[in-house]
Amino acid sequence: MNVPTVPIDAVPDPLPEGLAVLDVREDHEWAAGHIDGALHIPLMDLPARLDEVAALxxxxxxxxxxxxxxxxxxxxxxxxQGYEAVNLAGGMLDWHAAGRPMVAETGATAYVG
Structure with missing residues (x-):
């Protein structure tokens, strides 16, 4: 199966209405820095928490x-599962390198952990 993938330069800035962000990194990575407004579900928890994606x-x-x-x-x-999902090529490393905004859980300076 080909996974729909998009590079950072094809992601609108700011993010458009109707586009949700799902971050599947681990808790410590999320705490270090993430996209404001993203839903955090670690990859291994995704099947059990699929209802949260539907709620978006x-x-x-x-x-x-x-x-x-x-x-x-x-x-x-x-x-x-029938969702319209797309993978961000380069992930948060490319997001950060492109100067896109991030927030940290601690209020400290956000970084990609």
Whole structure:
């Protein structure tokens, strides 16, 4: 199965209405820095928490991790479940490198952990 994937330069800035962001990284990665407004569900928890993705009521979901591997797995799973999902190539590393805004749980300076 080909996983729908988009590079950072094809992601609108600011993010458009109807586009949800799902971050599938681990808790410590999320705490270090993430996209404001994203839903955080670690990859291994995704099947059990699929109802939270449904609750987003999004037209499309942008799935992110650190570099794009875990988010590709999550995107394939979501597509198989009938969701309109797309993987962010390069993940949060490319997001940060492009100067896109991030927030940290601690209020400290956000970084890609």
């Amino acid at each position: 009521d999004a037209v499309q979901t942008l799935v992110v991790c650190k570099v794009g591997g875990r988010s590709a797995q999550a995107t394939a799973y979501l597509a198989h």
